[in-house]
Amino acid sequence: MSEDVVRVLLADDHAVVRSGLCRLLEQKPGLEVVAEAESGEEAYQIFGEHLPDVTVMDLSMPGMGGLEAMRRIIARYRTARILIFSMHENVAFAMQALKGGARGYVTKTGAFDELVTAVREVAQGKTFISSSIAQKIALQSLVGDTDVINQLSPREFEVFRLLAEGKNSDEISDLLKISQKTVANYHTMIKQKLGLSTAVDMVRFAIKHGLIEG
The missing domain is CATH 3.40.50.2300 (Response regulator)
Known part of the structure; x- marks a missing residue:
C-alpha cells in the first residue's frame, strides 16, 4: 500500500x-x-x-x-x-x-x-x-446468548438465507457455483443445526431472526 x-x-x-x-x-x-x-x-x-x-x-x-x-x-x-x-x-x-x-x-x-x-x-x-x-x-x-445462527458456517448461512428467500436448489447451485448435491447436503446440515424440519419452518426462523423481511 x-x-x-x-x-x-x-x-x-x-x-x-x-x-x-x-x-x-x-x-x-x-x-x-x-x-x-x-x-x-x-x-x-x-x-x-x-x-x-x-x-x-x-x-x-x-x-x-x-x-x-x-x-x-x-x-x-x-x-x-x-x-x-x-x-x-x-x-x-x-x-x-x-x-x-x-x-x-x-x-x-x-x-x-x-x-x-x-x-x-x-x-x-x-x-x-x-x-x-x-x-x-x-x-x-455478556448475557451468554450464543445465537444458534452462529453455529452455521458462512457458506451454510448464505445457503440458508437463499433458501429462506425462496430460491430453489437449481438457483442456489447456479449462484454459488456448487453442485445441486452440495446444496442438498448443506440444506440437510442447516436443518439439523437449527432444529428445523420444513421449508415453512426455515422461513419463519429467518423472519424471526431478522434475516429476511416478513
Missing part, C-alpha cells in the same frame, strides 16, 4: 450509492476510489485487475451476494482487506461476515465519518466494527 493513498474498490448494486460514496471518499485526503462493481461476481473479477488496499462491499447484491464474493476473493488473494458496508444491523450478518474473513463491518445507517475511519483502519491492518454492532455483540456475549 502506498504511504500516501489508500486505493479503494466499491462494490454495491446501487449506482446512486456508489456515486455518492465515491464523491464523499475522494473528498477525504489520502483516499482514492480506483474501481467500482455492481455485483459480487464483478467485484471478484475486477479485484485482481486493481488489487485495491480496501474493498468496501455491500452484502445484499444480485447474484452471489457479498458474503460469497468476499469468500472467493479471500480464497484467491489471502491479503485482501474487505470492509462490509451494509444496511443489515443484525448481529448474525456481522458475525458471519467477520467469521468469513471481513476486516470490518459498518452499517449504512451510521455517520459517514465512521466509514472513512473504517477504511483507514482496515487499510492499516486493523479491524473496525460499527459502534452499534460492537455493542450488540458485546451484550450478546
Whole structure:
C-alpha cells in the first residue's frame, strides 16, 4: 500500500450509492476510489485487475451476494482487506461476515465519518466494527446468548438465507457455483443445526431472526 493513498474498490448494486460514496471518499485526503462493481461476481473479477488496499462491499447484491464474493476473493488473494458496508444491523450478518474473513463491518445507517475511519483502519491492518454492532455483540456475549445462527458456517448461512428467500436448489447451485448435491447436503446440515424440519419452518426462523423481511 502506498504511504500516501489508500486505493479503494466499491462494490454495491446501487449506482446512486456508489456515486455518492465515491464523491464523499475522494473528498477525504489520502483516499482514492480506483474501481467500482455492481455485483459480487464483478467485484471478484475486477479485484485482481486493481488489487485495491480496501474493498468496501455491500452484502445484499444480485447474484452471489457479498458474503460469497468476499469468500472467493479471500480464497484467491489471502491479503485482501474487505470492509462490509451494509444496511443489515443484525448481529448474525456481522458475525458471519467477520467469521468469513471481513476486516470490518459498518452499517449504512451510521455517520459517514465512521466509514472513512473504517477504511483507514482496515487499510492499516486493523479491524473496525460499527459502534452499534460492537455493542450488540458485546451484550450478546455478556448475557451468554450464543445465537444458534452462529453455529452455521458462512457458506451454510448464505445457503440458508437463499433458501429462506425462496430460491430453489437449481438457483442456489447456479449462484454459488456448487453442485445441486452440495446444496442438498448443506440444506440437510442447516436443518439439523437449527432444529428445523420444513421449508415453512426455515422461513419463519429467518423472519424471526431478522434475516429476511416478513
